[in-house]
Amino acid sequence: MVTELVEKLFFTREISEEISLPLKKRDVHFGDKVFYYLLKGASWGIVFLLLAMVGLILKMSWPAFSTLGWTFFTSAEWNSWTQEFGVLSFIYGTVISSLLAVAFAVPVSVGVALFLNELAPSWLARPLGFLIEMLAAIPSIVYGLWGLFVLAPLLRTYVQPVLLDYFGWFPLFQGPPLGVGMLCAGVLLAIMITPTISAMTREVFKAIPVSHREAALGLGATRWEMLKLAVLKTGTSGIIGAVILGLGRALGETMAVTMVIGNKSEIHLSLFESGQTMASILANQYAEADSDLQLAALTAVGLTLFMVSLIINSIARFIVWKVEKGFKGGK
Amino acid sequence: MDGEVLKVEKLNAYFNDFHAVKDVDLSVNYHEVVALIGPSGCGKSTFIRCLNRLHEEVPGARCTGNVWLDGQNIYGKGVDPVVVRRNVGMVFQKPNPFPGLSIFDNVAVGLRLAGVTKKSVLSEAVEEALRKSALWTEVKDKLKKPGTGLSGGQQQRLCIARALAVKPPVILMDEPTSALDPISTAKIEELIVELKNDVTVVIVTHNMQQASRISGRTAFFLLGELIEYGKTSKIFTKPQNLKTEQYITGRFG
Ligand SMILES: Nc1ncnc2c1ncn2[C@@H]1O[C@H](COP(=O)(O)OP(=O)(O)OP(=O)(O)O)[C@@H](O)[C@H]1O
Ligand SMILES: [Mg+2]
Numbered sequence: 001m002v003t004e005l006v007e008k009l010f011f012t013r014e015i016s017e018e019i020s021l022p023l024k025k026r027d028v029h030f031g032d033k034v035f036y037y038l039l040k041g042a043s044w045g046i047v048f049l050l051l052a053m054v055g056l057i058l059k060m061s062w063p064a065f066s067t068l069g070w071t072f073f074t075s076a077e078w079n080s081w082t083q084e085f086g087v088l089s090f091i092y093g094t095v096i097s098s099l100l101a102v103a104f105a106v107p108v109s110v111g112v113a114l115f116l117n118e119l120a121p122s123w124l125a126r127p128l129g130f131l132i133e134m135l136a137a138i139p140s141i142v143y144g145l146w147g148l149f150v151l152a153p154l155l156r157t158y159v160q161p162v163l164l165d166y167f168g169w170f171p172l173f174q175g176p177p178l179g180v181g182m183l184c185a186g187v188l189l190a191i192m193i194t195p196t197i198s199a200m201t202r203e204v205f206k207a208i209p210v211s212h213r214e215a216a217l218g219l220g221a222t223r224w225e226m227l228k229l230a231v232l233k234t235g236t237s238g239i240i241g242a243v244i245l246g247l248g249r250a251l252g253e254t255m256a257v258t259m260v261i262g263n264k265s266e267i268h269l270s271l272f273e274s275g276q277t278m279a280s281i282l283a284n285q286y287a288e289a290d291s292d293l294q295l296a297a298l299t300a301v302g303l304t305l306f307m308v309s310l311i312i313n314s315i316a317r318f319i320v321w322k323v324e325k326g327f328k329g330g331k
Numbered sequence: 332m333d334g335e336v337l338k339v340e341k342l343n344a345y346f347n348d349f350h351a352v353k354d355v356d357l358s359v360n361y362h363e364v365v366a367l368i369g370p371s372g373c374g375k376s377t378f379i380r381c382l383n384r385l386h387e388e389v390p391g392a393r394c395t396g397n398v399w400l401d402g403q404n405i406y407g408k409g410v411d412p413v414v415v416r417r418n419v420g421m422v423f424q425k426p427n428p429f430p431g432l433s434i435f436d437n438v439a440v441g442l443r444l445a446g447v448t449k450k451s452v453l454s455e456a457v458e459e460a461l462r463k464s465a466l467w468t469e470v471k472d473k474l475k476k477p478g479t480g481l482s483g484g485q486q487q488r489l490c491i492a493r494a495l496a497v498k499p500p501v502i503l504m505d506e507p508t509s510a511l512d513p514i515s516t517a518k519i520e521e522l523i524v525e526l527k528n529d530v531t532v533v534i535v536t537h538n539m540q541q542a543s544r545i546s547g548r549t550a551f552f553l554l555g556e557l558i559e560y561g562k563t564s565k566i567f568t569k570p571q572n573l574k575t576e577q578y579i580t581g582r583f584g
Contacts, residue, residue, distance in 0.1 A: 209427075211423060211425055211427040212427055212429065212430070213388075214385060214388070214421075214423065214427070215423065215427040215428075215429065215490070215493075216429070217385060217388055217416060218383065218385055218416055218420070218421035218423070218494075219416065219417070219420075219440060219441040219444060219493070219494075219497070220413050220414070220415075220416040220417030220418075220441065220444055220445070220497075221413070221444055222413050225444055229429060229440065230429065233429065233430070233431045233432070234429070234430050234431060236431060323431075326431065326477060
């Protein structure tokens with residue numbers, strides 16, 4: 001992508017070189033050329049770095065794959081005593097906590113973006129928007145501490161008992177209300193990714209031309225109908241893009257999640273139960289792995305995290321592409 | 332029906348402190364096409380956007396005066412602008428179909444907003460509106476395709492169909508053909524002339540020929556003021572005001 005762009009930018013210049021002006025003795029495009037090769041080098045450098053990283057991780061995790069085989073992916077057992085290592089419960093933890101986070105964060109973020117951009121007067125929108133964006137600047141360890149000492153007790157005393165009372169029959173809300181666990185991780189992650197998603201969604205809304213809004217208003221749409229018709233609908237692909245960004249952060253988030261998810265390498269349907277994510281198992285065990293096999297297995301977990309992120313991102317990108325195609329009316 | 336469908340009294344429009352439309356009085360009869368002409372920036376768009384209360388949606392914009400639509404003051408106390416806009420359709424200078432909506436949905440959107448849900452009613456109205464705007468034959472096989480996939484001229488006719496579908500008594504058009512090729516323009520002019528049987532059209536145009544081809548009366552605006560208003564044939568042959576004459580003969584503006 002990048003190199004293509006660079007090539008376009010600079011090789012189109014070659015044409016002008018053919019129209020040789022008599023004045024032109026020295027190569028005036030020397031600077032351009034240097035710049036071109038610099039950029040080209042940088043973009044290939046990144047590709048190379050990525051490949052080298054994947055190669056190294058692959059090599060380091062190879063003992064795990066050769067010893068454990070497919071069971072590494074199909075087993076949810078992680079036990080350094082018995083030397084059994086399966087990644088499944090971590091994949092589950094990562095995916096569920098991230099999806100939970102997105103499910104909580106998207107309506108809030110889009111609501112915030114709508115309110116700040118379309119409804120709030122500017123004296124309110126500006127400071128409020130600034131505050132929300134400030135949330136993105138808080139280090140994740142601070143989020144973790146807050147989650148552990150504030151959010152978890154809150155969930156334990158106020159939210160979980162109520163859920164148990166009313167929805168206790170539902171498999172998602174069963175078990176002891178401990179506070180920490182999958183639900184807590186999901187809520188905390190949601191708070192962490194809300195500023196990202198809402199800031200990007202605001203940009204998306206800002207880019208929607210007034211003419212769409214006026215088209216809706218001119219047809220006799222109320223404010224809310226106008227927002228649905230001209231803003232939300234038009235912004236769909238952009239909003240999905242924003243969600244991908246948030247999801248990416250949630251998938252890889254380590255510190256805060258490790259502090260509140262409970263760190264149990266098990267799969268439970270209930271959101272009250274503890275869990276473990278790929279990032280949190282790495283944070284918990286990498287520094288104190290007992291055996292070479294465990295170290296290799298942990299590296300393999302890292303590789304799996306990378307692949308899962310890649311797959312989820314690809315799916316999301318595919319959705320954006322689909323939506324955009326629907327807009328442009330291409331074949 | 333006879334008589335006045337629109338009666339504008341002492342209309343003043345502002346953008347913050349800027350006085351864009353000054354003391355305009357003007358009335359429009361049923362089944363009439365009225366053209367608004369005048370140099371760029373003289374307030375034509377601002378003026379017609381006051382006729383469906385769209386002007387006030389611009390931040391910092393406001394207006395004073397009265398506009399009687401079918402005997403009711405749209406700036407009267409307690410009047411809901413949403414209801415006004417359902418009765419006064421608008422076609423904009425740049426085609427603006429809703430992205431993400433199909434051709435069918437783009438035309439049906441006004442009816443849906445008005446609460447129509449029955450599929451048969453919608454399809455009938457959509458077909459009728461598309462036929463009227465001379466687009467039906469071109470799109471009848473791809474109603475499910477996105478409206479933004481059409482050409483510029485087709486999109487503009489789609490927007491006209493969208494405005495027609497709700498059958499408003501008055502339609503405002505702000506330079507609807509300025510971005511179109513001569514064939515699409517001719518089609519739209521034809522359409523406007525035909526529309527006269529059902530609706531009243533107020534159209535802004537920079538094209539004098541267009542004004543003389545389609546309109547019964549023409550209003551000449553200059554620097555926010557209505558300079559002259561009268562029969563189109565009169566305005567273009569024997570204008571009363573010197574400024575009008577200078578403008579239409581191209582010595583000015
Ligand atoms: N959003 C706005 N904010 C401030 N001033 C505006 C705004 N829109 C228009 N104006 C000013 O109001 C005056 C009238 O503008 P208007 O768009 O009504 O002109 P017009 O007659 O439609 O011109 P054109 O033929 O170029 O479309 C202009 O002087 C313009 O600068
Ligand atoms: Mg204008």
